[in-house]
Amino acid sequence: MSPRELVVLGTGSQTPTRHRNHNGYLLRWDGEGLLFDPGEGTQRQMIHAGVAVTDVHRILITHFHGDHCLGLPGVIQRMSLDRVRHPVRAHFPASGAEYFDRLRHASAFHEAATLAPEPVADGGGVIARGRFGRIEARPLDHSVPAYGYRLVEPDGRRMSADRLRDRGVAGPRVGRLQREGVVRARGRTVTLEEVSEHRPGQRFAFVMDTRLCDAVFALADGADLLVIESTFLDEDARLAHEHGHLTAGEAGRVARECGVRRLVLTHFSQRYPDPEAFRAQAAHWFPGEIVIAEDLTRVPVPPRL
Incomplete structure (x- = not known):
């Protein structure tokens, strides 16, 4: 069976740094590849990480701020250049359909791959079913319409x-x-x-730009692997709330209350030089395993219980 792992392509927030690209995350799940939030530079990061566009079966966009979507044109055009034979389905907030269309046709190219847009309607819900189980979307609390996603494998x-x-x-x-x-x-x-x-199915959750809200807890509930933004440190909680983001402590609280097994913190503001500070604040709440995401690293989904 193919490995279940997260390939981290980028971990920065609005401003990239020398060591952190804009967002980008590929979830490998039993031969299925789910590409989340391809920010600017994702195509090149994929090359560095040893990931091909032929590995991508779904693209999932949480919202249309640039650090989460400006890599779409390159990824989409590369799909045609490399003659991806399988259809690639794209999920994104329906209110941003115009942005998606602009990004899809950002420049002239010969379209040879099949890209199937599947906008997420207001309220979300189950947006896909397959051998992997189901994918759910829930609306988050950000400055623009945004959704978080989770994959739920059936019990076996x-x-x-x-x-x-x-x-x-x-x-x-x-x-x-x-x-x-x-x-x-x-x-x-x-x-x-x-x-x-009885063997419980595994769960993966992906939560980006949002204030703390009920949907965050619903997405993270029982997750074996939770990938969650922690843009700010706790001392800047007011700033985080004003801009629609989470702090490291809030991410740790979510993980503890939702029974998460492995917590991945990411989407770090460039204002903080020491990423270990995020670990310390999350660990105040969450006693389990915490991963401070780094570009081009791989994070395995924890083994089955």
């Missing part, structure tokens, strides 16, 4: 080798049992429930 079953052996189920019958839920062995009917245990 974990097979027990001991139970299978005790009931005489082996070889091709195991696969048949998983597909059909029942199989005959040793003259009796064996059900899937008899030889397996």
Whole structure:
């Protein structure tokens, strides 16, 4: 199975720095690639990270501020240049459809790839279903219409080798049992429930520019991996609220209250020279694993429980 991991392409906020590009995040999930918020320079960052546009199956835009979307023209044109054969679906706030269209056709090029816009209507909800489960969108509290996203894998079953052996189920019958839920062995009917245990599906959440609001907690609920902005440090909480952003402490509080397993902080203001200060403030609330995102790094989704 392909790895489940986050490839970090950029971690800056409005102003990039020498070490932090504008936003960009690729989630690899069982062969599906979800590209979130490709800011300016994303195409080049993908090359540095060893990511190809053929790896992208969906593009998800939280909102249309430049640091979250100005990389779209390059990514879209590269899709055609590299002859991406599969359709790429694009999700974005419906109120920003005009911006999306302008970015899509920012310059002349021969369009050879299939890009399928799927605007997120007011209120959000479930916006996609597939082998991965479902993708949900919820409106956030920012200065322009913005959405956060989360991927929810369906719950499944974990097979027990001991139970299978005790009931005489082996070889091709195991696969048949998983597909059909029942199989005959040793003259009796064996059900899937008899030889397996409940396995909770994994969850990924992506929360960018927003003030603290109910949607942030709803998106982060039970996330195995939460990627969340922490643009400001706590001492600048007033400034954060005025500009529609979170602080590191608020991100840590969300992670603790929502039972997050691995917390990824990102979207750092250029005003702060020491990223470890964000870790310290988030750790005041959240005792679990905290990752301070760096450009071109990879963050695995935690192993299944």
